[in-house]
Amino acid sequence: MPAVRRHPPSDGASPARRPPSTASAVGRFMLGSLVAIAVVVVGGFFALRSVAIDEAERDTRERVEAEGRLVQVAGLSDGLLSGDPRAIRRLDDVVQAQVLGGSVVRVKVWARDGRVLYADEPRLIGERFPLEPEEAELFATGGSEAELSDLRLAENRFERDAGELLEAHTVVRLPDGTPVLFEIYQRFSSVTASGERILGTLAPPLLAGLAVLLLFQAPLAWGMARRLRRGHAEREHLLAAAVASSAAERRRIAADLHDGVVQDLAGVAFGLAPLADDARRRGDEDGARVLDGTVERLRQGVRDLRTTLVELHPPNVGATGLAAALEDLLSPLRRDGTTASLDVDPALAAGTRHDELVYRTAREAVRNVRRHARAGHVDLVVRATGDGGVALRVADDGVGFDAADRAARAAEGHVGLRLATELAAGAGGRLAVSSTPGAGTVVDLELPA
Template sequence: MSTELDPLSTSRSTLSSRLRHRRARSGNRPRRELVAFFASALLILLAVSAGTVWASERIARTNALAEAQRSAQNLTRLVVAPVLSDALAGVPGRWEELGRDVANRTSDGSVTKIVVWNAEGRILFASDESLIGRVLDPSPELRAAIGGETVADIDEHPETSPAGPAEAVLEVYTPLTVRGEPLAVEAYFSYDSIDRQAALLRGEIIPVALGALVLLQVVQIPIATSLARRVRRQETERAELMQRSVEASDRERRAIAADVHDGPVQDLAGVSYALSALRSSVPGERQPTVDRLVSTVRHAVQSLRRLMIDIYPPDLSGPGLGTAISDAADPLRAQGIEVILDAAPLPEMTSDAAAALYRTAKEALANVAKHAQATHVWITLEETELHEAPAVRLEIADDGVGFPASGTDRRQEGHLGLSLVHDRVADLEGTVTLSARLGGGAVLTAVVPPGHEGS
């Protein structure tokens, strides 16, 4: 079978089907796009909310660490340093005074604990007297503070906490030098301060960020709705314009077919009858010539009638489809090819489905006539099922040379026949298969749903 394009085989029924599908989709497309717009806006709001919460936590942590560092440095400079030097020198009463000063500072709850370390990890002083004198392995933060750096961090397992459930605290190590000895003052701050600052920041940031987005979406809603309506209206107008073009093309095709039928076909038929009537009046040696002229004229009439069917196919639904396909096989019969047609009763079909089957049969039969070198052709037209739904099956088999080894896709050479067959049937949600016939030859099978009028 060939893939050669018949220029008159482009199906207007396929275009009509596409227009109906486009109109159906055009009504739903703006609605889907609006839903997608609102859904994306909601997702953006949720993402911004989550990002704002995360950012507020980060900002609160940074601010709390900075504030804790300033508080710890002031505490070390103003409270601990003036007394600690005398206390370490053994001045009587200075340790007690340091304890009272620290107790006053921790009484408001902003600072929960104060510890003074030396470089070996020994606790020289602590607001919790039970810790005084303990020696612990110096932590990296303590070493950094002994080296002269103020270090702040959130610690979930403070080394000076009593045994029991861990509780996160904000700790700051501040360097302090007393009598040439490097020390570090560790101050513990409540982690609740970070929560309070985060809540405060969320209360200030979220309304501003989300409020601006909500206001933007509220402004965009009428704009998006208006654009969606405009798109829907333009899609409807475009579909109606294309439908009018198809209808105008149908009217022109019908007018051309009528002109061909009423003009050249009738004239040639008259010529055929006139030649037949004149046959007996010409000499015997001229009668074979008259017979050839009559045959040529009748063949021209048949060709014009097939052209009329191509230009404007008749109603192919019901038994008319089998008859039309049988007529399309006349060129094969004229070549001496035996055509066997088995047409069973068919379900009610739309004009699009019937036209697609007719075009498929015509393309396949044309390819058999040109390339198959067959002696027999079998045409089967019957009811079947496709996806568990009623359908119509068309099968055209021949005993010719079969499909070429190079395949049937010859679009690059400009031959689109079988490609158009496939596209035409696929537009109706049908299937087309090409296979080799058992015993030699080729088989084309097309299965098309009958469709429903108005769908």
């Protein structure tokens, strides 16, 4: 088998593929819908959790304000600022009885200078820690503020065993009007529990709605997939009908030419040949030369028309054999001065079910070489593949083309290889065209067993 040059990867149109089955298409649609639902559910979970936490923090701020008013009325006395034990005991009684318990695990009262005036943990009373900017700002603005506790701070060393906490602050006043900072520490688990309750309330109807939507979409997707498959089948049927119609029209034109013009021209040439001999016997050499030239032109015209007939209506590959049909296909190239080699695998001599498609593809490739390539050499190779299939390669050393050239030819109606590509895909194979300007063109056809 002669060596055939390798070219860059194909930039031609990829072969058409059969659409997936209806069940496969619907299955992929349902899988995509389930993924989308999962994204919605996960995103909704985090969104709702964020909303729930914000709502719980708002509730915590409201709680610290309510507890602060209770402590201000029932537990604060002026002696707290000076560390009077009686003032501390009075406040501790109110805190232990009405504030601590449940989700609240710690209570502190701060002076403006960062001194702990009261804590239900007595070891903290009297210690001094710097206030955070947000806490110090409350002395001027009032209101309340809540945030996650930083248990790494020294002021929170006795709360580290309580787990993650949410601390809230508000300003209250001693009976003499001195502002102090009232602080409570609440278990963060109570906040997340509130968010989970909200999520648990909203999630069932949301998931039910998404499930109902998916169930309604399934029959619609099934119907759409079936319509797409019908459309594909109709397109293939139309393509086959177009090819059959084209072949029938080619046969009709070829028959008309063969039975009409070709026969008439052959008859005229046959009738003029004796006249040239008569003129030569009479010594009219000029007349004989004119008649001989006319006869030769007529015979060349007949040969050209017969070549056209072969292109219009190729020989019956099954009757002549693939190798003979391809040899006839290369004859016009050789007559035009192009060197053409043919190599057909002997294993294919008995013929295969793909012979017609192999011949059709080779004919389109050779036709393009004659019309566009300006090639000096063409290799046509047909071989049996390892899996029992057939492979065709037509390679030339012509001018080649780029994607823009191919698109322009398609726009002008040159769709022979495109039709061959779709026919190859319909047979379970593939056709690839690779070309580089100035480096020739390679047409590769692969068909299964």
